[in-house]
Amino acid sequence: MTSLQSEPFVINIGPQHPSTHGVFRLRLTMDGEKITEADMVMGYLHRSMEKLAEERTYTQNIPFTDRTDYLSAMTGNLAYVLAVERLMEVEVPERAKWLRMIMAELQRIASHAMAVGIFANDTGAWQTPVMHMFRDREKILDLFEMACGARLTLNYMRIGGVSRDIPPEWIPQAKKLLKDLPKKFAEYEDLLLTNEIIVARSRGIGVLTPDQAIAHSVSGPMLRGSGVAWDIRKADPYAAYDKVDFDVAVGTNGDVYDRFVVRMAEMRQSLRILEQALEMMPEGPVHARLGAATVQPGGQSIAPLAYRPPVGEAYARIESPRGEIGYYIVSDGSPAPFRFHIRSPSFINLTPLALMTVGSTVADAVVILGSVDIVVGEVDR
Amino acid sequence: MTATVTGLEVAGAIEQRFPDAVVEATPEYAVVAPEELIEVLTWLRDDDSMLFKFLSSLTAVDREEWFEVVYHLESFRTNRITVIKVRSDDRDDPIVPSVVDVWPGAQLQEREAYDLMGIRFEGNPDLRRIFLWDGFAGFPLRKDYMNLAGGQMAGLERFPGEPGLEFNNRGTQ
Numbered sequence: 072m073t074s075l076q077s078e079p080f081v082i083n084i085g086p087q088h089p090s091t092h093g094v095f096r097l098r099l100t101m102d103g104e105k106i107t108e109a110d111m112v113m114g115y116l117h118r119s120m121e122k123l124a125e126e127r128t129y130t131q132n133i134p135f136t137d138r139t140d141y142l143s144a145m146t147g148n149l150a151y152v153l154a155v156e157r158l159m160e161v162e163v164p165e166r167a168k169w170l171r172m173i174m175a176e177l178q179r180i181a182s183h184a185m186a187v188g189i190f191a192n193d194t195g196a197w198q199t200p201v202m203h204m205f206r207d208r209e210k211i212l213d214l215f216e217m218a219c220g221a222r223l224t225l226n227y228m229r230i231g232g233v234s235r236d237i238p239p240e241w242i243p244q245a246k247k248l249l250k251d252l253p254k255k256f257a258e259y260e261d262l263l264l265t266n267e268i269i270v271a272r273s274r275g276i277g278v279l280t281p282d283q284a285i286a287h288s289v290s291g292p293m294l295r296g297s298g299v300a301w302d303i304r305k306a307d308p309y310a311a312y313d314k315v316d317f318d319v320a321v322g323t324n325g326d327v328y329d330r331f332v333v334r335m336a337e338m339r340q341s342l343r344i345l346e347q348a349l350e351m352m353p354e355g356p357v358h359a360r361l362g363a364a365t366v367q368p369g370g371q372s373i374a375p376l377a378y379r380p381p382v383g384e385a386y387a388r389i390e391s392p393r394g395e396i397g398y399y400i401v402s403d404g405s406p407a408p409f410r411f412h413i414r415s416p417s418f419i420n421l422t423p424l425a426l427m428t429v430g431s432t433v434a435d436a437v438v439i440l441g442s443v444d445i446v447v448g449e450v451d452r
Numbered sequence: 453m454t455a456t457v458t459g460l461e462v463a464g465a466i467e468q469r470f471p472d473a474v475v476e477a478t479p480e481y482a483v484v485a486p487e488e489l490i491e492v493l494t495w496l497r498d499d500d501s502m503l504f505k506f507l508s509s510l511t512a513v514d515r516e517e518w519f520e521v522v523y524h525l526e527s528f529r530t531n532r533i534t535v536i537k538v539r540s541d542d543r544d545d546p547i548v549p550s551v552v553d554v555w556p557g558a559q560l561q562e563r564e565a566y567d568l569m570g571i572r573f574e575g576n577p578d579l580r581r582i583f584l585w586d587g588f589a590g591f592p593l594r595k596d597y598m599n600l601a602g603g604q605m606a607g608l609e610r611f612p613g614e615p616g617l618e619f620n621n622r623g624t625q
Contacts, residue, residue, distance in 0.1 A: 113582060113583060114582065114583035114584060114585070117583040117584070119592060121568070121593060122568075122592055122593055285505050285506050285528070286505070286555060286556050286557060287555075287556050287557040288506060288507050288508070288555060288557025288558070288561075289557070299528070301528050303454075306454060306528075306531055307453055307454035307531070308453065383480065384480060384481075386509070386524055386533075386535070388508060388509075395508065397508060397509050397524070399509060399511055399522065399524070401513055409513075410511075410513045410514075412509070412511040414508065414509035414511070414524075418560060418561075418564075419557060419560060419561065421560065422556065422557050422559055422560050423556070451583055
């Protein structure tokens, strides 16, 4: 049977479209129902952070790291301060390391809740799951507010530690939340994991084999969904991850469904880490003494705002909810970085998007894009 | 813990196989000649002693005398990381071979380095601007890019106790 020839037809999804999760545009060339070409148009949220950072001190740059991946500000903060600490060879106090890990894991739950909820939205479960997820995320944001005064752009980490210790009433409230969350997670797993519509729309769609995933520099739940058990928290433990016990969630098929399952499983694992961390966190200072690192030119007293790391470069990468977030900092010995580069997982995870979408339909493309879990602030930077 | 293969170690290993490929080696990184870049990186990816199958990051730095492209390579199997660089001293039209054929994951990152730093990656099948629009003048991450009208030095007085003049050649003079 000869197939019917049709004219190529272009469909624009975005930049203003609910399923692009921000101002991101997908330009699909169609042959009938089939996608033959997928082109990404980005830059609508490009704020040139890498250039701006070259004119600000190392401390002044921390708020930029909130505003790249704004759904996971803690991990952005953490990756950046780790890179600068590596450059300055700073030893961080033990309690600060634990606080960093606790905050990063709370953030992972909040971010994955958002990712899973919005993904359910994309598959057609309009707004109900996402509202349930938001309910839990709010409680985590309350904890952040108690710790640092902000809910979204947190600016909590500092070079050498964290900005302040948690108040005494923080731990009881966190423990209450940890007691509450497993019930909620069980509810979501019940509702979503075997949901007929989600399974029908996501299984076998957007498949990436392990080799393809590695070759395309994919990281995070996407890489693990393809069956590669690579988690930087295990492979290169930072903060206090070497002292807690947790499993790496891995998928098998590398399809959209497996990425979603990996995220659900990671929320459970984050809970495990948090339960251990709240018991094991030691007392002590939360900020290293960095007096010697602040050089004072011309004998003037200088605020510790202006650290001058030695000439050199450092690269630090951690496991953010979206994957491997890395900061590459080049120092020329001045108070501002000579080069500030963000290796952003949202951006690089989009590389195989055409590979995953070509040959499928528009409805599948929406679900595949949802499974990548991009934050456009981090794609464009 | 991820072990770092220092620039000196990786340079020594490369030199045994490709005698003239290494331009410079420091403890932090190894600089490879652009003519041999693709062979060296393919070898680093495939050789059983290296197995750097994951390109973690690709970015460009403007060192004023030259441009350099920085590759952070990871090996999942041996849990190691290493840094390779390649340089181009042509300020008008820096050209570096594209590594898209070695790691397809370099595609968007090369487009980003082209868009913001103006490095041309020879062999990249789809080298277009990615964040800025076609027709944008210049490459903003270059140090000689003027980003303010009238040569303003905005923000420099915000460094406590720092005279602004020290910050010449940072793109704001």
